[in-house]
Amino acid sequence: MPGREIQVVFRGLPSEAETRGAELRVRLSEGNTVSDLLEKLASASTGKASLVLDPARKTLRPEFLMTLNGRFLEKRLFPFTVLQEGDELEVFPVPSGG
Amino acid sequence: MGERMNGYLGRLANVDLSTGCVREEVLDELTARKWVGGAGLGAKILLEEIPPGVEWDAPENRLVFTAGPLAGTMMFGSGTFNVATKGPMTNLAVISQANGYFGAYLRLSGFDGLVLRGRSAEWVTLWVHDGRVEIRPASALLGLDAWETEDALRGELGVGERDVSVFAIGPAGQNGVRYAAIVGDRGHVASKNGVGAVMGSKRVKAVVASRGAFEVPVFDPQALRLANLECFEAAKAFGTTWKWGTGGGFSNLAKSGALPVKNYTTSLFSEHESMNGQTLRTKFLVRSMPCFRCAISHVKEVTVTEGPYAGFTGEEPEYEQLAAWGPQIGNTDLGATVMLTREVDRLGLDCNEASWAIGWAMECFEKGVFTLSETEGLDLSWGNVEAVRVLLGRISRREGFLGALLAEGVMRASRKVKGPAEQWAIYTLKGVTPRGHDHRGGGRWPELFDTCVSDTGTIQSSWSGIHPQFVDQPPLEDVFDPSEVSRVVGDFAGYRTFDDCLGICRLAAPHPKPLLACFNAVTGWNWTLADAREAGLRVITALRLFNLRHGLDPENERPSARYGSIPVDGPAQGRDIQAKWDEMRADYYRRMGFDPQTGIPTAETLKRLGLEAYAPHAG
Numbered sequence: 001m002p003g004r005e006i007q008v009v010f011r012g013l014p015s016e017a018e019t020r021g022a023e024l025r026v027r028l029s030e031g032n033t034v035s036d037l038l039e040k041l042a043s044a045s046t047g048k049a050s051l052v053l054d055p056a057r058k059t060l061r062p063e064f065l066m067t068l069n070g071r072f073l074e075k076r077l078f079p080f081t082v083l084q085e086g087d088e089l090e091v092f093p094v095p096s097g098g
Numbered sequence: 099m100g101e102r103m104n105g106y107l108g109r110l111a112n113v114d115l116s117t118g119c120v121r122e123e124v125l126d127e128l129t130a131r132k133w134v135g136g137a138g139l140g141a142k143i144l145l146e147e148i149p150p151g152v153e154w155d156a157p158e159n160r161l162v163f164t165a166g167p168l169a170g171t172m173m174f175g176s177g178t179f180n181v182a183t184k185g186p187m188t189n190l191a192v193i194s195q196a197n198g199y200f201g202a203y204l205r206l207s208g209f210d211g212l213v214l215r216g217r218s219a220e221w222v223t224l225w226v227h228d229g230r231v232e233i234r235p236a237s238a239l240l241g242l243d244a245w246e247t248e249d250a251l252r253g254e255l256g257v258g259e260r261d262v263s264v265f266a267i268g269p270a271g272q273n274g275v276r277y278a279a280i281v282g283d284r285g286h287v288a289s290k291n292g293v294g295a296v297m298g299s300k301r302v303k304a305v306v307a308s309r310g311a312f313e314v315p316v317f318d319p320q321a322l323r324l325a326n327l328e329c330f331e332a333a334k335a336f337g338t339t340w341k342w343g344t345g346g347g348f349s350n351l352a353k354s355g356a357l358p359v360k361n362y363t364t365s366l367f368s369e370h371e372s373m374n375g376q377t378l379r380t381k382f383l384v385r386s387m388p389c390f391r392c393a394i395s396h397v398k399e400v401t402v403t404e405g406p407y408a409g410f411t412g413e414e415p416e417y418e419q420l421a422a423w424g425p426q427i428g429n430t431d432l433g434a435t436v437m438l439t440r441e442v443d444r445l446g447l448d449c450n451e452a453s454w455a456i457g458w459a460m461e462c463f464e465k466g467v468f469t470l471s472e473t474e475g476l477d478l479s480w481g482n483v484e485a486v487r488v489l490l491g492r493i494s495r496r497e498g499f500l501g502a503l504l505a506e507g508v509m510r511a512s513r514k515v516k517g518p519a520e521q522w523a524i525y526t527l528k529g530v531t532p533r534g535h536d537h538r539g540g541g542r543w544p545e546l547f548d549t550c551v552s553d554t555g556t557i558q559s560s561w562s563g564i565h566p567q568f569v570d571q572p573p574l575e576d577v578f579d580p581s582e583v584s585r586v587v588g589d590f591a592g593y594r595t596f597d598d599c600l601g602i603c604r605l606a607a608p609h610p611k612p613l614l615a616c617f618n619a620v621t622g623w624n625w626t627l628a629d630a631r632e633a634g635l636r637v638i639t640a641l642r643l644f645n646l647r648h649g650l651d652p653e654n655e656r657p658s659a660r661y662g663s664i665p666v667d668g669p670a671q672g673r674d675i676q677a678k679w680d681e682m683r684a685d686y687y688r689r690m691g692f693d694p695q696t697g698i699p700t701a702e703t704l705k706r707l708g709l710e711a712y713a714p715h716a717g
Contacts, residue, residue: 062567062573062574062575063563063565063567063573065354065540065541065577067353067354067669070668070669071669071671072354072355072539072577072578072669072670072673074576074578075575075576076575076576090353092353092354092540092541093337093347093350094540094541094562094574094577
């Protein structure tokens, strides 16, 4: 029997050229982690999203950072961070400005 | 003149300001291969010609203007030059870069570099043209700001805007403000570590170079053309500077906690979208002001179209200036950043240090350390841009209590005031001025660390982050891992310093590989990336030897209390870069071939780099 679904918000695609970035609302199974989310997005995404997500490694490209609910989340914690209903994730390029 | 050497004019102009004597010096191939040009030649001259004990304002100090082998070629953005000297903020070495035209025109006038020694009895300007250097009286220019000086000199010489490149000091440099800059070509600056104060101490108001008829010999012009296009494509792929200017990343920096907001008292700035490069270029009138042969053309002039400064025209604020005159002083009016940017350039100040000093003074005013008595009637509440404008003028003239205090820079000012306010100032303990970010957030730990351990008087390896993947090194995966931070800063060291030897704008050529291809096309030397890095490491190590001789204490290679503090809010809240500082510094030293405890380059390192003759204990 499938688990309950949750919905999270993912921002930051595709680039800093668009200051707000695209906003995706993604449905996940309860218990899914940040790594699960990125794998799902990387598998499904094409075009500009691949600027941010590495389709081979199915995670963020090295030159991007991520916040979860406004706080930085280290990449090593992605597999262990279980997402909750309404969580908000945002990615940023490291090379920004000056 | 020496034998023809691809990439070089083969000549340096050596000007003794005390005697008025100009001597030509040959730049031979052995020297060029060892030091390349630009930052490298500057480092060599500092190390060989300025003995310990010489103060920054002594006649024995040198002020060295150098271009590099790519300057003045057909490459996009090849007008860049370096200024090397012993600077007043640190009393140590500085290598500061500026873009525009001067680097190219210096070479087209027949020289790879201009070395100033001594001190002139009267104020002078130096005009480089037709293979010679003319020393001219400058008494009529005294008191003019940097832009007025440019205009006056063009009028005096009877030339048009692009016939000469003029870099001048404003009132700040004339009055010995420690962070005075050298400003030219309408808004370009060599700004770090008080290079303008040194120029003022030598009584040189401006240097001028003509668009001369000399040609830079190029080994393989067709290969250069192709490699230049590769650089251009890399520049377009790197961020959005080509489209939105350096302010294009402003909002991402805001959202990642890397904007300096009210002197680091918070990391939150919700008004960022009304202050970013996208808004600036969408709302204001914009006119291109490209540097020498630049196709990226990110430099603009803008006219404000709304708000209190509607109708005001000035150079477009770069990211640094948006940050300095926006969130750092609590200002949310974009037009005011244009006004203050122009003011700072005209006065000839370093915008970073000026904003750290003024932001600190505003915090002191908010917390009652300064009252209207100390500020002599100025209401220094956050966001009062007109008060900031007045204060900038006072600083440039060292006028009144606060003007004179802040003219010393925020480190010295805060130490003089003492008490809790001493803990609020943002600087490195060496006195180096950080650039305009909150380096505690946004993946900027490498830049904070780099700023503290650098030997160049400014950042050394970082620029818009550090990019180890550009040179096939493992990427920085965890930006808050201290061992990762020291790894990338140490292992990437050398690459950017090599770039700084070349005379090219980094925005036009951000990727080391196509840039190296350009270097090889110009010189014919067929260097590898490893050769390039080794040349960069030689320059850094030479500067470290100079700094150690001149009193560098490795214990000062750390941030001030506020600069290295733990953010109280925002995305990096609670992150502490200082917790493992000593381990990071020792790891960096080890990777650089320095003793992990003392920071002194080891004998093996000096031998490898051909610097044995300069060893700390060598004759």
